[in-house]
Amino acid sequence: MSFNAFGEMFRVATWGESHGPAIGAVVDGCPPGVPLDAVMLQPWLDRRRPGQSRHTSQRREPDTVEILSGVFEGRTTGTPVHLLIRNRDARSKDYSEIADRFRPGHADITYWQKYGIRDYRGGGRSSARETASRVAAGGVARAVIATLAPDVAIRGYMVRMGPHAADPGRFDDDEIDNNPFWTPDAGVVEIWAEYLDRLRKSGNSTGAVIEVVARNVPAGLGAPVYRKLDADLAAAMMSINAVKGVEIGAGMAAAGLTGTENSDEIRMGTEGPEFLTNRAGGILGGISTGQDIVCRFAVKPTSSILTPRRTITRSGDDTEIVTRGRHDPCVGIRAAPVGEAMMACVLADHLLLHRGQVGDGGGRIG
Amino acid sequence: MSFNAFGEMFRVATWGESHGPAIGAVVDGCPPGVPLDAVMLQPWLDRRRPGQSRHTSQRREPDTVEILSGVFEGRTTGTPVHLLIRNRDARSKDYSEIADRFRPGHADITYWQKYGIRDYRGGGRSSARETASRVAAGGVARAVIATLAPDVAIRGYMVRMGPHAADPGRFDDDEIDNNPFWTPDAGVVEIWAEYLDRLRKSGNSTGAVIEVVARNVPAGLGAPVYRKLDADLAAAMMSINAVKGVEIGAGMAAAGLTGTENSDEIRMGTEGPEFLTNRAGGILGGISTGQDIVCRFAVKPTSSILTPRRTITRSGDDTEIVTRGRHDPCVGIRAAPVGEAMMACVLADHLLLHRGQVGDGGGRIG
Amino acid sequence: MSFNAFGEMFRVATWGESHGPAIGAVVDGCPPGVPLDAVMLQPWLDRRRPGQSRHTSQRREPDTVEILSGVFEGRTTGTPVHLLIRNRDARSKDYSEIADRFRPGHADITYWQKYGIRDYRGGGRSSARETASRVAAGGVARAVIATLAPDVAIRGYMVRMGPHAADPGRFDDDEIDNNPFWTPDAGVVEIWAEYLDRLRKSGNSTGAVIEVVARNVPAGLGAPVYRKLDADLAAAMMSINAVKGVEIGAGMAAAGLTGTENSDEIRMGTEGPEFLTNRAGGILGGISTGQDIVCRFAVKPTSSILTPRRTITRSGDDTEIVTRGRHDPCVGIRAAPVGEAMMACVLADHLLLHRGQVGDGGGRIG
């Protein structure tokens, strides 16, 4: 058991706060012989890094990841991989006025109620900064997946910002890396940019929906009950800061469907079973079908806003608060790389779990 | 690690298939001295039991729970509580024609792909029958909660069936036990009944949304990162059969809100902090605030329908299938007691985890 | 986490007390397709069963094991295997006079101190009866091992009783099943029988040492640090009732050796590396070498004896106690099958863990 770790065979434990000297992750259970070095991990961190456009926090962190253990001559050894990321630009002074007041929508009040002690200089473990560790660990997971199931491709992107949804009809995979929102819909970029500028200027913020898809995942990953692949994905995505809902395939909309609309019919294709639709999001009974794994999650609007909010002090006095500092007006923008990382970690874990329990077994069709 | 268990200190492991002699659960980590006997558990099982109205499966199971260990003279001893429920009415013959064909929307194909062996007489571990074990374990969790935090009240109910949503304005707690759908809205009962009759007659089925609320949960339960209270709830609810989406508080709709709309402002009340709204669903940074814990999940429509569906056989031939047998046209109806049970188990676990780590500590306000 | 389970991928959770209706085990993580039925398990239980000679408890339990789940048409399905053993001959009346007095050497006093409640009718979870569940689970582990590493052979036997040690020079594998002590030394049987008769008549008891050896275990099982194969074996054996010491290979005697005496030199044999000695007990750095895994453990003398012992009551009064009932004068006799079972469970777990992390990999020599 561990409050700060997840995964079973591919196990990720993170540590560190936003205003300490560094943050990091220990990845345990990594198979030996996997090609890995820090250079391979850096691109994933660069995608998540703040300060890359006017739409994200102006905190300037190089987010350089160092591998301190578990790799020898460019390959994993099977021992723990320790990933270290130093904090460079933590300006503690920005936070001085919130030491005694609880920011609405933040964990300030619950940390205090739970622990009776709180590092008031920032969000501590609840800071979005912690997600850099996840992204680094996700890079290790990708390296493992590349060895075990090399066709798997994981893609996260934004499909909704506030009231404005992307149009699935304009989905273009190549567009995702072309805009500051990681959206596959070029047509929505300008709308979102204007919406976000307006919110930022008015001291407000907005929520978003991120979709993460994993293609070419082998059939058979997961388990029937409490380690369902979708249950693990739900926990993984809900553990990301500010996430309030998680969907697999049809998601909440499945409630509105009939059985004939929802159950994905099957035909035999040239390379195996083919499902005529994918309402299931690639998972049946907690086990992958070989279809795309489709997962979506909602990120609430950033709670750190310049609009004054009513709150109380630690001594129980009513007051108001304005959260200055350098904050993302739409924290969802940086959640796409984090969602990808969590998907990668969950899949790496289930690849190893499946190999452990079943080996090369499993049933053939046709 | 365990594919068939969940929880850390209050740990539930279930076993058994729909067509074996029995199913059951082992509850480990239960505090000693908690009043408990089988009679206390039976009402929860009776609520989930099939065959109680024309809207649920006509399988007739008494679902009598026996406690085989862990209780002495009406109190728990601190050792594992074993809960046994015998299967009485498993008609294996009903399933003979599906031995070699995969029912769309079911785990038949993924079990085969994963394990290479499948008990074709039913859903095995993926049968809704497994949820009886959860409900029994949830009864034990309620007994624990009654000792540790006696004011907690857990309530699950249906808020949507197919296209028809309950009206929150007509919410009446007393109504929930008065109708076969566990809905708090008397006004929607007739609409749902007619809708469901129509679907059943046409060999179809429908999805639903269940909401589970826990009131008077102490502030401070949960943890900041991977054992967030909401992450554990998400995994717990997503692990229920047929669930495709999980929401906390504002849920997916949080994506459409602005920061000023979403962050719940705080005022000091007579008995502690009071939040002016509850978009957060009672959880901030993964830790309970003392507000109502609000969780919703979508249940997909029953995949076992009388309308013929295209599928394939194990040998890879295209075919069709009609799923006879005794199935719920809206499996969501019986999911309300299951959702309550999962909420109870998660809360019992976090009550013990919090006591273990923090004891009587925590910070005071005012 | 679980107080009553062990193993990671091959995970065994037991439940039940000596004076309840039944005891049992849930085995989770079992690979699918493993041939298994209750008939295969029964011989292992029969070996552990009390009442087979005048040297063991006269409690008469048939110890018939039932498999309630996880097996279909003679093969495991990959879902939890539930093993049930009914208690038939629990005579509660034998224990009435000890309800309020703590038996020295027993867990009576610590149960009370820990839990504040105690089933005074017997040892509860600390009764040797619990080990029947282990033996049943060990039978499942053997079936798994037979599939994954069919040459593995596990053998447990007694090498010491009180002051009388077996002579390694007379080791005869065939003798083990020929005598009531499971000893490979025919020459010591008569000595032990006389010693034990004398002790029993005088209302006394004796300790013993059991050795468990696993042959033909593949090299590479285990891990370098906290999941060392020997660390897991140490925990497994120490978890058996009345065990006070565990040794691997040279064991405690390694303290008396020099480096040249202790380190096993290596030569290349026709089928791989050969070690010239086996002080390491088949484990180097926590990982199996391919040599025999050699484990020994000491079982303390039965604490339930007819000689009056000084003790106290729950209300703190000094008193004396004589433990009547049906007890083994040398509980070590029945520990050999239990030690074998624990070895089997640990090896099955590590076979799966190794396959999960490393697959078919590993380094070749020569």
Next chain:
Amino acid sequence: MSFNAFGEMFRVATWGESHGPAIGAVVDGCPPGVPLDAVMLQPWLDRRRPGQSRHTSQRREPDTVEILSGVFEGRTTGTPVHLLIRNRDARSKDYSEIADRFRPGHADITYWQKYGIRDYRGGGRSSARETASRVAAGGVARAVIATLAPDVAIRGYMVRMGPHAADPGRFDDDEIDNNPFWTPDAGVVEIWAEYLDRLRKSGNSTGAVIEVVARNVPAGLGAPVYRKLDADLAAAMMSINAVKGVEIGAGMAAAGLTGTENSDEIRMGTEGPEFLTNRAGGILGGISTGQDIVCRFAVKPTSSILTPRRTITRSGDDTEIVTRGRHDPCVGIRAAPVGEAMMACVLADHLLLHRGQVGDGGGRIG
């Protein structure tokens, strides 16, 4: 699950190899509000540090521990405490000639057989260097214990070196810190020093026995079956490098005792139950009695010796090896602080587990 972690609520995960840039530990589950800083940890590391006398390795490591997270203004926050220790004096060149040959008694061959890759510059995770992380984590555990059970005192010392045992009759607690062997028997120091000098000069080494005692441990810690306090201690001690045997109380010698000799009789004392002897080593049925917890373990002789040893190469050729480098002739000397650290971690874990499950409960006597 985790190959490189132990403990449940107080959970320690270590990472790092002897020849990488650093090693470290992440301590998760630490209660909040515990006074802690690096200065408090340093004395424990200094005790384990090599190069302090002519009897230990001449590798010169300052072993300065840094706390990178989980502490704010001198108190723990309840989030992960990350402990970092840099490697300063790793001379990789010393190891160049063993890249392709397996050192007898070392994990070289099993690492290769398991992983197919090996950092040949040292023992990797199996180096005694890893134990510095344990000692640092043990310091955190001591801080936790000081808060929860301030009277607990943990003491580790050497009681045997090769053929020479310390005399229990000369036990003097104050002597332990006065000699380079951490022995309580001043009379044996000179004998051991001469013995060790002779071995070192002849290119040989010796084993040892370490005893670790914890005084004033509250009654009630542990659990009846697989999380027995002694089972956890056995795993913890056996996980230390080179340990081949673990004993609790009477240990292996319990096999030679009769029931009347072994079972500790009880009388009522002024402050609670008093046991007239302590054969049980403070643990009955896996649960602490309130007596001294007494644990011993055997450390095998250092395998890195200057005497040529027969071995094979990776390509399967017979050869010889002499292990140069800077090695302890009796690695047991530095094992006393490590054994203390493991005892502290296990006790901290069980204090939290007990509080979680039972709270302030438990039964009173008298």
